[in-house]
Amino acid sequence: MELFRLTAHELHDKLRAGEITSVEITQSVLERINAVDSKIQAYVTVVEELALEQARIVDVHLRDGDPLPLLAGIPVSLKDLICTKGIPTTCSSRILQDFVPPYDATVAQKLNDQQIVMLGKLNMDEFAMGSSTENSAFMVTRNPWDLERIPGGSSGGAAAAIAADAAICALGSDTGGSIRQPAALCGIVGMKPTYGRVSRYGLVAFASSLDQIGPLTKDVTDCAWMLNAICGHDPMDSTSVNLPVPDFTQSLVQDIEDLRIGIPDEYFIEGMESDVERRVREAIAELEGLGAQVVRVSLPHSEYAVATYYIIAPAEASANLARYDGVRYGFRAEETTDLIDMYKKTRSKGFGSEVKRRIMLGTYALSSGFYDAYYLKAQKVRTLIKQDFDEAFEQVDVIVAPTSPTGAFKIGEKVDDPLQMYLSDILTIPANLAGLPGISIPCGLTLQNLPVGLQIVGKPFDEETVLRTAYTYEQNTDHHKQRPTLE
Amino acid sequence: MNSKYETVIGLEIHAELATESKLFCRCKVGFGAEANTQTCPICLGMPGVLPVLNERALEYTIRAALALNCEIPPYSKFDRKNYFYPDLPKGYQISQLHLPFSQNGYVEFDLERERKKVGITRVHLEEDAGKLVHTGVSNSSNMSYVDFNRSCIPLIEIVGEPDLRSPAEAIAYMRAVKEILEYVGVSHCNMEQGQLRADLNVSLRPRGSSEYGTRTEVKNMNSFRSILAALEYEVERQAQVLDSGGSVEQETLLFDEERGITMSMRNKEEAHDYRYFPEPDLVPFEIDATWVEQLRSDLPELPLQRRERLQREYGLSADDALALAATRQMADYYEACVSLSGQAKECANWVRGDLSALLNETGQTIELCRATPQHLADMLSLIQSGAISGKIAKTVLEKMFHTGRDAKSIVEAEGLTQISDEDQIAAIIDDVIDSHPGPADDVRNGRLKAIGFLVGQVMKATQGKANPRLVNELLRAKLLG
Ligand SMILES: [Zn+2]
Numbered sequence: 008m009e010l011f012r013l014t015a016h017e018l019h020d021k022l023r024a025g026e027i028t029s030v031e032i033t034q035s036v037l038e039r040i041n042a043v044d045s046k047i048q049a050y051v052t053v054v055e056e057l058a059l060e061q062a063r064i065v066d067v068h069l070r071d072g073d074p075l076p077l078l079a080g081i082p083v084s085l086k087d088l089i090c091t092k093g094i095p096t097t098c099s100s101r102i103l104q105d106f107v108p109p110y111d112a113t114v115a116q117k118l119n120d121q122q123i124v125m126l127g128k129l130n131m132d133e134f135a136m137g138s139s140t141e142n143s144a145f146m147v148t149r150n151p152w153d154l155e156r157i158p159g160g161s162s163g164g165a166a167a168a169i170a171a172d173a174a175i176c177a178l179g180s181d182t183g184g185s186i187r188q189p190a191a192l193c194g195i196v197g198m199k200p201t202y203g204r205v206s207r208y209g210l211v212a213f214a215s216s217l218d219q220i221g222p223l224t225k226d227v228t229d230c231a232w233m234l235n236a237i238c239g240h241d242p243m244d245s246t247s248v249n250l251p252v253p254d255f256t257q258s259l260v261q262d263i264e265d266l267r268i269g270i271p272d273e274y275f276i277e278g279m280e281s282d283v284e285r286r287v288r289e290a291i292a293e294l295e296g297l298g299a300q301v302v303r304v305s306l307p308h309s310e311y312a313v314a315t316y317y318i319i320a321p322a323e324a325s326a327n328l329a330r331y332d333g334v335r336y337g338f339r340a341e342e343t344t345d346l347i348d349m350y351k352k353t354r355s356k357g358f359g360s361e362v363k364r365r366i367m368l369g370t371y372a373l374s375s376g377f378y379d380a381y382y383l384k385a386q387k388v389r390t391l392i393k394q395d396f397d398e399a400f401e402q403v404d405v406i407v408a409p410t411s412p413t414g415a416f417k418i419g420e421k422v423d424d425p426l427q428m429y430l431s432d433i434l435t436i437p438a439n440l441a442g443l444p445g446i447s448i449p450c451g452l453t454l455q456n457l458p459v460g461l462q463i464v465g466k467p468f469d470e471e472t473v474l475r476t477a478y479t480y481e482q483n484t485d486h487h488k489q490r491p492t493l494e
Numbered sequence: 495m496n497s498k499y500e501t502v503i504g505l506e507i508h509a510e511l512a513t514e515s516k517l518f519c520r521c522k523v524g525f526g527a528e529a530n531t532q533t534c535p536i537c538l539g540m541p542g543v544l545p546v547l548n549e550r551a552l553e554y555t556i557r558a559a560l561a562l563n564c565e566i567p568p569y570s571k572f573d574r575k576n577y578f579y580p581d582l583p584k585g586y587q588i589s590q591l592h593l594p595f596s597q598n599g600y601v602e603f604d605l606e607r608e609r610k611k612v613g614i615t616r617v618h619l620e621e622d623a624g625k626l627v628h629t630g631v632s633n634s635s636n637m638s639y640v641d642f643n644r645s646c647i648p649l650i651e652i653v654g655e656p657d658l659r660s661p662a663e664a665i666a667y668m669r670a671v672k673e674i675l676e677y678v679g680v681s682h683c684n685m686e687q688g689q690l691r692a693d694l695n696v697s698l699r700p701r702g703s704s705e706y707g708t709r710t711e712v713k714n715m716n717s718f719r720s721i722l723a724a725l726e727y728e729v730e731r732q733a734q735v736l737d738s739g740g741s742v743e744q745e746t747l748l749f750d751e752e753r754g755i756t757m758s759m760r761n762k763e764e765a766h767d768y769r770y771f772p773e774p775d776l777v778p779f780e781i782d783a784t785w786v787e788q789l790r791s792d793l794p795e796l797p798l799q800r801r802e803r804l805q806r807e808y809g810l811s812a813d814d815a816l817a818l819a820a821t822r823q824m825a826d827y828y829e830a831c832v833s834l835s836g837q838a839k840e841c842a843n844w845v846r847g848d849l850s851a852l853l854n855e856t857g858q859t860i861e862l863c864r865a866t867p868q869h870l871a872d873m874l875s876l877i878q879s880g881a882i883s884g885k886i887a888k889t890v891l892e893k894m895f896h897t898g899r900d901a902k903s904i905v906e907a908e909g910l911t912q913i914s915d916e917d918q919i920a921a922i923i924d925d926v927i928d929s930h931p932g933p934a935d936d937v938r939n940g941r942l943k944a945i946g947f948l949v950g951q952v953m954k955a956t957q958g959k960a961n962p963r964l965v966n967e968l969l970r971a972k973l974l975g
Pocket of ligand 1: 516520533535538646
């Protein structure tokens, strides 16, 4: 049996039935990584020995009949901007190439508490800045559905690894769509919880008011399991919200009878690939057929979302990335003449061009004389975008739309055109600006055999309805079972 | 001092809060620890870490602000102040620009018997930076090291209005602020340890003008002596520039203590653009009005009020009140002495005089003084009952101060009890008259000045223990009939 092909909940059942061991699962996934990762290049770091050691410990507990958490013994991989004590955390940047955190991110700690098996760290756009994973300082991750194409980004390593069965579950981060967009382009499930639902402590910050950690999984059930493991208030993160966390597995029911689903006109934009629109419309019809009530809604300020995002995110990033100065850790340029020279050379050589572009954008937007026209204005538009959603959610329970306007594009196709690249996230950014939970689930393939993602966005802290909608759709379709052939 | 110009000074005072732990992490705060031992990923600015506000620091800020008569807005937030320097681990300082925890206050103080009132623009909370340590001789080694122990220690910045009109006034203002912060117990204000520092904004304008002149800012001063020197230098320098028809340049200055001059650090063109924006890692704060009122009602009596009350209640002079209320602990000590002894004036003399001298000599603080108010009150009652003389009491106080023993046991153990036995004193007087016939005759012949000499001889013979009043009486009786 090819264990690496299974989901976390399937593996759990077999583990608990005594049919398999955690070591067998871990070895199976490690072998899969060995077999396919040279093609897809998803992993920055694989911690084989640590993984097998952790698996052995879980197996001892299983043999002894000790009570274990749900995810115990299941391999999990993390996007390489989630700090892991003793394991390099590079953000796919030269400036942090050799950085080994002396602390765990809160989510890493929570996963350790679940006794998961840590497999390794996944490639990404440098500091999560990008939509194709081409901005990694180390390598370009390939889309398992077509190795000539990008996997999306910035959590491209995570999405590609899950799609290629080179990981069972993964955690990524979503600032403007960085979980949902690659999940869509790789044909898997990816969810961004409500801002404040998951602690950001130990998540290397890109844009603090937008970043949120979330799972990338093979199906909605695994997504709920992962959410149960990582959600909750953290006293180490002032922006994490002190609300009770529901048991998300309770949302894994097929029940969308009379659920009101909003379809925003503004999300079926010009330039959207016709195949993508077709698949999404079919999915909406499917949901309607399952009993949901489909309502047209309007989110009139959506057209300003990308512009707003590209002020706020770079502004925050320009400050968040100031700490990489060569003084205390990370890369420091050699042969420098004085302090300023050290700063300049370290940051010029340590950061890639997209990161530098955004630092400059953000620095400019915050500069004296420009602040009101850019940053302050953007914050006001952000409020309007939030209000759009508030109003829409008075009529509907969830909003359904495409995740990405296109399928996966060719490697190199947009690297020289940052504005084209930025538009990849046009349909995911609004949920970040409004702090809302959103999921992308597979809803079929284009004629080119590329996955299309269906995005479901919910009310603040209503991940449950999002999951219930996604689960109902998934259980009535087969899209999530489709996997690329890599051989 | 040039009289053509009016001096305009405003201070920005930074005070380290006396919290046990840092502002945004749980590291302990303590002076003199080995470099970088009081640090953690948060105050080192490692990737992915987040700040969490120390509630005690917020409480101290509000207390300080209330003591400085500030308004506390219901809503407040932090901002990031961006600049690069090796002692600033995140590349930005978490500070407050737009919505500080407090604003619109004032400080009142007396200078040369005149009541002054200086406006406080705002009191805001921010984190301190680390400290650079340069090693080696400048031409053999140019290594710099950073100690982050101080990084992220809570600081309040007290921004004063440009209401000060002379260096002396500025010093008095800063002393008043220091006293207030010490009174409310939010800062130790140890200037040598850098817990209290000031940036000085100085400008001149023609007398009678209502517009401000161009100002310079002298950064990071941490002693009253150098603040005074820097202000006086800068006022004189600007006057000379203006006198010679020049104009003052807006710049940031550093004061060279050794040479006693200010030097340019950066001019207007080089001024930093700090690119402030709201700190997204800390949610805005809603300040509970009930809590603020609680803190307000918990405030101790402040220096100015206390001085007024001391004068009113105990009939003290302004000078006595000024000295005795210099710190809350001193004033508490004094009032405890008075309530135990009932002798306000005597207590004032002893506390201001001998006790303060002893404290100064030994560098001790009144809180740790081994001579307690009870000891002092006991001593005063021994004087009052005539058991010891005022002169002996000085010795007794010194012994109480060093040993912590009470007055009575010292007097007994050292045999310091006053001799008030008339027969015993009369016998000694007879001896003294016998051995000093000249002065005795002087007295008999009406030259009474000589009595003092004879009293002194009796005291000498009794090692100061004879009751001086009795000695005087008996001498007069004997010689003048
Ligand atoms: Zn710390």
